[in-house]
Amino acid sequence: MHPNSLWSLRLGFSNKEAQKIETLGFKRFLEVAFNSKVDDSIPSFLNESPKTLEELKTIRQQLKTQSADEAKDLRLKENQVSQEMKIWWIEKMRSDEFPLREKMTCFWHNHYVSTFQKVKVNHWIFQHNQILRTHAFGNFKTLTKEVLKSNAMVRYLDNVDNRKGKINENLSRELLELFTLGIGNYTEEDIKNGAKGLAGLGLGETKAMYRKFQQDNDVITYFGQEGMFKADELIDIIFEQKAAPYLITRKLLKWFLYDVPSEELVTYYGDYLRKVDFEIQPLLQKIFTEEYAKNTAGSKIKDPLVYVLQLQNELQIDKINPRLLHAFLKMQGMDLFGQPNVKGWNGGKEWLSSQVYLQRNNVADLMCNGKGLGRNNQKEDNEMMQNKSGKQSAVALKFDASGTNKTIITELQNRLLFQADAEMQTDFETLLKYDFNPKSEGAENAVLRLFNEMVKRPEFQLI
Incomplete structure (x- = not known):
């Protein structure tokens, strides 16, 4: 199992960057990616x-x-x-290249x-x-300030309805519960007083702005500090709290590496985030380079984006109808700009319910057969799938045509990032028999059938 393929998937959406990681070296690759x-x-x-x-x-x-x-x-x-x-x-x-x-x-x-x-x-x-x-x-703190002052956020979390004498606590609550500290690290009084500090922050021409006659200029107590605090000051105070770095480091570890990160790692990287004054790039550099050295394969269930874009990359489908990709993501519960609620997609095991797994297997069949995603429409199928030669409804899977059945099975396993046990190996060798000739007519179809079988295995759902 090649670490470069693993990290190409983790730091992107397919295996396509594995060669760049190999050529540049991991640290240089990260530098270039950060500077995009x-x-x-x-x-x-x-x-x-x-x-x-x-x-x-x-x-x-x-x-x-x-x-x-x-x-x-x-x-x-x-x-x-x-x-x-x-x-x-x-x-x-x-x-995107990176x-x-x-x-x-x-x-x-x-x-x-x-x-x-x-x-x-x-x-x-x-x-x-x-x-x-x-x-x-x-910077995490700077980003939080910018997001809080976006028209989208004050509208989404109802701060347009938060004004002096008619306080709405939604934005204040989620700022603490979901964006920064997490449950148990603030009081209801902090939420109420924070809402007063955010009162009057409403829609502006290019970004949210305070409206003079709607803002609340009372002195409030926020995490033990007294003053007439507005959005930026509230966020400065939040980031002074002991819990400030840990919610985000847990979520980052879950997003890139582990569905269930250890509390030891959350604390270790959280402490470092505080040390670098909430700068995200050095934190990511540290997480990626230190975890790269470990054997961490199989610690996370692929999200639908990684699943479908990895398949597309492996099958070398250059042209694919993005509307059908979007339809697949929505069907899988990963609708961009359309999360089910303010908590967002939970990820983890939710990416592998029986329904989601069945949908993924159906899509694997369709893509391996060079057909459209989820619609029985010949015109869309033809638009969606074209290989480099421009032929309709065609896919191309790379494999070593000088190999044997066993070397080809191993090659695909390494690319798809899982190891077969004895029973699985027997199944694969039944599909690609010992006397398989990779140079014979129809050899590509036989390897494609093997590939299709592999990507339907539970092991392929992991990263």
Whole structure:
């Protein structure tokens, strides 16, 4: 089992970076990945969507004067833009040369949840996503401040309804419970007083802003400190608390390495995060390089993104309809910009329910057969699957054509990151018999049948 393939999957979404890790060396590979550039241009699918409060007000006025059908069309158009944004992001994950930044953006996306269904303004959701991308390897405290002042977050967690004399505690509560400290490390009084400090922080032209007549300027007590604190000061105080580093280090270990990280590791890396003043890049550098040296294979269940993009990469499917990839992710419970609630996707064992496992096996069949994901539509199948030669409905699986049945089985096992026990080995050798000739006509189909059998095994679901 090759560690470079394992870490290519962990730091991206497929095996495609394994050769770069091999060539550059792991530490240099990480440096290059950390220094990847952020494209700050606004995608064309957002051209017609409202970008300022003024534009939003104009559209709302239009809705009042339009017929029910016209209003429905306008809403439908924005829903379609939301779908385009999901597809845009899947393509970024799939095609970026060093996808660690997208992997980390996806981590933050599931930490600071904000969905289109609730926010309803695509540009704000895009801005929120760009904040996460820009600060992906930056400072955790700074990122928390930026997210808290995004239009998407104040809308998603109802801080637009939080004003003096009519306090809404949602944002204050989740800031402590889900974003920073975790349950048991704050009091209900801290939530109430934090909500007062956040009162009046509402929608602004480009980001959230305090409204003079809605903010609460009372002196509050927050974690034992007294003052007239606003968003940034509240966050500064939170990050002085003893528990500040551990929630995020536990989640990072779960995202990249272990479904059940040991408390010893959570504390060890959390202590280091505090030491480097909540800078994420040195923490990730330390986690990745130290855990790389250990035998950690099989410690985590693949999420649907890694599962389907690894299959696509192994089968060398250059062109794949991203809409069908999105449909698969949604079916598996990993809808981008559409988590079920503020806690996000739980991951772990939830990625391997019997229904999810069955869906994955069905998709493996379809992809190995060069057919579309989940729809019986010949036109979409043909659009979706094209190999390098441009032939329709074709896949190409690499294997050593000078090998034997046993060496090919071992080669695929190493790429797919699991070891076969004696019974499994017998099953594989039944599929690819001892007298198998890898140069014979139809040899590729025989190896593809073996590959399809391997990726349906529970072992392939692990990373």
